[in-house]
Amino acid sequence: MTDLHLPNSQLPDLHLPELDADCSRCAALCCVAYPFAETEDFAILKDTDTPCPNLSETCFDCRIHQGLSQQGFGGCVAYSCAGAGQRVTQHLFDGETWRDDPDLLQHMTHALRVVRPIHEALLILREALLLPLPDPVRQHCAGLINTLAVADATSIWDFEEGEVQDALASVPEFVATLAPYVAHRR
Numbered sequence: 001m002t003d004l005h006l007p008n009s010q011l012p013d014l015h016l017p018e019l020d021a022d023c024s025r026c027a028a029l030c031c032v033a034y035p036f037a038e039t040e041d042f043a044i045l046k047d048t049d050t051p052c053p054n055l056s057e058t059c060f061d062c063r064i065h066q067g068l069s070q071q072g073f074g075g076c077v078a079y080s081c082a083g084a085g086q087r088v089t090q091h092l093f094d095g096e097t098w099r100d101d102p103d104l105l106q107h108m109t110h111a112l113r114v115v116r117p118i119h120e121a122l123l124i125l126r127e128a129l130l131l132p133l134p135d136p137v138r139q140h141c142a143g144l145i146n147t148l149a150v151a152d153a154t155s156i157w158d159f160e161e162g163e164v165q166d167a168l169a170s171v172p173e174f175v176a177t178l179a180p181y182v183a184h185r186r
């Protein structure tokens with residue numbers, strides 16, 4: 001968790017999870033979890049919960065990492081898990097991987113699909129706190145962050161709680177209310 005010290009002393013410090021991807025502490029979950037449609041972003045078709053054929057068979061490295069765009073995998077370059085991959089692998093599965101135990105595969109990929117949108121929302125809300133927000137709006141934003149951070153999570157069920165999912169669902173509407181403050185900053 002990263003402490004976010006806010007300029008408004010009336011707000012508690014927020015404890016954010018890591019929101020930058022660290023593939024070295026992940027089990028290549030993004031290379032397994034998501035399907036590929038054959039488009040300009042992905043050169044092949046791939047099903048959900050299927051390891052990409054470009055993934056090394058002995059480790060979690062991409063065999064074409066240096067030439068992703070040139071070989072038709074620009075979608076991989078554009079993708080970020082916002083830190084969800086290492087959180088799922090290290091915190092929710094204690095560093096175990098689907099290679100160690102294939103029965104974990106679908107549990108880990110499901111967890112990635114649940115945690116990633118929450119971390120993406122946290123990235124947006126962290127940016128929002130840099131805007132010149134009135135105190136009530138700032139408080140609301142901080143409340144959403146604290147709910148979505150799920151700081152004491154021990155299993156994926158903690159992220160699937162109604163309170164967390166309701167907060168996640170409310171983020172687009174909240175962000176839409178911030179337009180006047182974005183304009184003010186310009």
Ligand code: SF4
Nearest residue numbers: 031052054055062076
């Ligand atoms: S091309 Fe490489 S980075 Fe993209 S999904 Fe496959 S293994 Fe992962």
